[in-house]
Amino acid sequence: MCDTCGCSDSAVRITDRTHTVVLEQDILAKNDELASHNRTHLSSSGVFAINLMSSPGAGKTTLLERTIGFSDTPCAVIEGDQETLLDAERIKATGAPVVQINTGAGCHLDASMVHRALHSLSLTQGSTLFIENVGNLVCPALFDLGEAARVVILSVTEGPGKPVKYPHMFAATDLVLLNKIDLLPYVDFDVAEFERDVRRVNRSAAVLRISATRGDGMAEWRDWLRRPDRS
Template identity: 85%
Template sequence: MCDTCGCSDSDVRITDRSHTVVLEQDILAKNDDLAAHNRAHLSASGVFAINLMSSPGAGKTTLLERTISFLDTPCAVVEGDQETLLDAERIKATGAPVVQINTGAGCHLDASMLHRALHSLGPSPGSTLFIENVGNLVCPALFDLGEAARVVILSVTEGPGKPLKYPHMFAATDLVLLNKVDLLPYVDFDVPEFERDVRRVNPTAEIVQVSATRGDGLTEWYDWLRQPARS
């Protein structure tokens, strides 16, 4: 029983939960409106925007470095991290235009952040825009940025079960890149089981095994990027 108003503990929890749900709906609705604006702007410019999501250390930046160096189309990058310019400096060294967004305590990028980054970056018409989201398998799945496609990168060093533990992330993706497959002989990771788990939450997602350092599977990744529907 609450001493202040006489309500029960269960009443307090229900009230708090309802307020949280309303607030979350309001935040996501505003975000989705701006995401639609971003998407229309990018589409009108012929820019193919890809939201790259993963947990920290999965190899997003290494994959981007190799991809940018290989593709024969213009590329631009939005880097999302809580702090530092480390990844942006790595991308800058490839020659691609890059904007760094530091979120501080924030665990994801949102449509407003991308909107501001687009004005600063100005990706050229017909280019590919890679959005390297903050390393996190939870929050980025909830926030539409206005991207044309979503890619989840998971490394074999992270262990099994991630698609079932983080179903919203894997359900929202168009492509899953299983990275660091060169380390498979040294880790306990069941690839067929992982692929079955992905299919349980997302029957239509493509799955490509890659090694961003050794080069395995990158041709298939590049082919995916070049598909006519994505140009």
């Protein structure tokens, strides 16, 4: 029995679960509507938007710094973090336009946040917009931002099993970047097993092995960015 109102614990759980599901559906429906608006706006402007997702420390910002340096198209970045301007300052130093979104206690970006950020960016025709999501392998997978493609980065220092532990994230992506392969001699990470796990949840996603610091795989990443279908 609940000490507060006398109802059964099971009734509390069922009621809370029902309210949670309805609320989640409502939030996602509103988000998807605005994401569709973002996608139409970006497409009509000739901008290819990529939702870049990972856990904290996987190397998203380092990858962006290197990518902006070799890109043959204009790049812009929307930076998502709970606090600070640290990553935005790093991107700003490359010369690329950047807008920082601080989510506070929020663990992901949503379409409304991106919509507001787009009004602060001057995006040129044919440019690539990278949306660096908040470091998290759960919530970002649920929220469409209006992107044209999704890319998930995982570093070899995070250990094995992530695709099957976080299947929604890996099932929703178009490309998986396995980063920090320069550290493979020093960590216990089975690349073949990782790629098999990716295939278990997503048969169509490509997997590229990269080192954003050393430069391994950057040519293949650049080629993927140049492909019209990015698949």
